[in-house]
Amino acid sequence: MPILKTIILRLIFNLGIFSFFHYIHRKKITILYAHSIVKSSDINSSLWQPLRTQHNTDELTFTLSTLSKRYQFISLSTAIKILKKEIKPINNALVITLDDGYLNNIKASGPIFSKFNIHPAIFVSSEHTEKNIPFWFDRLDYALQQIKEDGFSTQILGESFMFDCTSRKRLTTSYSDFRRRIKLQFNDDQIMRNYLDTLSTSIEMHTGKALKDVINDDIYAQIASWKELKSATERFNFEIGSHTINHARIGLLNENDIDIELSHSKRTIEYKLQLACNTFCYPDNSYKDTAETLVKKYYQCALTTDPGLNKVGDNMIQFKRMNLPTGTNQYKILYKISALKLSLQNTILG
Ligand SMILES: [Zn+2]
Incomplete structure (x- = not known):
């Protein structure tokens, strides 16, 4: 079966089917997301390995090099301008976003993004950034392994x-x-x-044993400080967005708490970094109608993890994103996030 899949994939590329769909959908914007991206050479010396799969810098380099042959990397702020029709569209534009505000996104991956002239948007949960508090999914992962x-x-x-x-x-x-x-x-x-x-x-x-006791030396879970984020905006042109105060699933909060999560995180980011924070990313892809109305009050756009491409006229507070594809096969990487795959899925799922 894997051999058959590989042959079909080869045919899709060799017969120009991939390129045809890529061309037809060239005005749409692809947005990808990743979380922790650790330096490959640090993995073996790490005190622990999370149970959840993680990205690493070798994979990142290969993926970005593959994508750079078919896409043009743009920042989220440029994507917003295109989708608001303030500037002309850029063919096959692709935005990289990073969720949660991990330090490794800057320390290990910042130079790689810079090499590809990519200006990623990083979404931080202000209380975690402020106090270097591990996220519950990392904390519990570490605790269980002890x-x-x-x-x-x-x-x-x-x-x-x-x-x-x-x-x-x-x-x-x-x-x-x-x-x-x-x-x-x-x-x-x-x-x-x-x-x-x-x-x-x-x-x-x-x-x-607790992750908080070792987080300052931890390559997976350490959160970037305000100072490190500020430096990432200056050195690598990172853009900063909000991911709430507490990594809250705002679709499961009352209106008052949603308002607090949205407004305080924005204000804290703006105060700490002295820059405008106009973009938001839903933790755990949790959103609902009330949350959406409130999001509009504070932000120009908000990002989901609903798969798809983005075009002019789409709902600005429900941007679609796909996980940064990894692997050693460039065809698989390109296919995973392609208009062709999405079109096939839509046809099959009706
Ligand atoms: Zn998150």
Whole structure:
């Protein structure tokens, strides 16, 4: 099957099908996102390896080099101007965005972006930036890997859940099931965050180890400080957007709390970095009608992780994005984010 897939992919490119779709959709803007991107040479010496898959700089370099042959890299602010019809469209334009504000985005990846003349937009959660607080998904990941016993049980809103710690593979599956379960079960973001804090604290007390104690040396989870962000805007032309105060899923908050998450994070970023913050990215792709109306009050645009391309006339606070594709096969990388793949998916899904 993989061989058949590779042959089909080759044909798609050799027969010009990819190029045809790429040309037809050339006025649309592709926006990609990534989270933590660690320096490949640092991986082996790291104290731990997260269970969730991470990007690394070798993959980043190969992907950007592949994309640079078919796309023109533009900044998010240029994309906004094009989509608002303030400037002429740029053919096959592509924007890189980075979620959460990890330090490795600047330290390890900044020089690589710069080499390709890419000015990424980085979305930060102001409280995490301010205090270098690890995100719950990194904190819990680290905590779970310190457990020496075969399992750890918890109650998710009264329902039992057991983390299987017998092997890394089983823990990876278990952690992924857990994340799916909590997203389905909690319909209030504040209650979910409180629950996750209590759970992580109890595991940390049990094992005596916590990510916050080592975060300043951690290549995966360390958050960029205001100073490092400011320097990224000056050295590498990074643009800075808001990702709320607390990485809150604003679709699951009341109006007052949404307003606070949106307005305070914007104000803090503007005050700390002395620049305008007009762009927003929904943590966990959580948005709903009320949230959208409020987002419009503070921001020019907002980004989802709904897959697709962006064109003039689209809803400015529901920009579509796709995950930065990686791998060693350039055809696969190009196909993963292509107009052709999206068109096929739309046809199949109706
Ligand atoms: Zn995020």
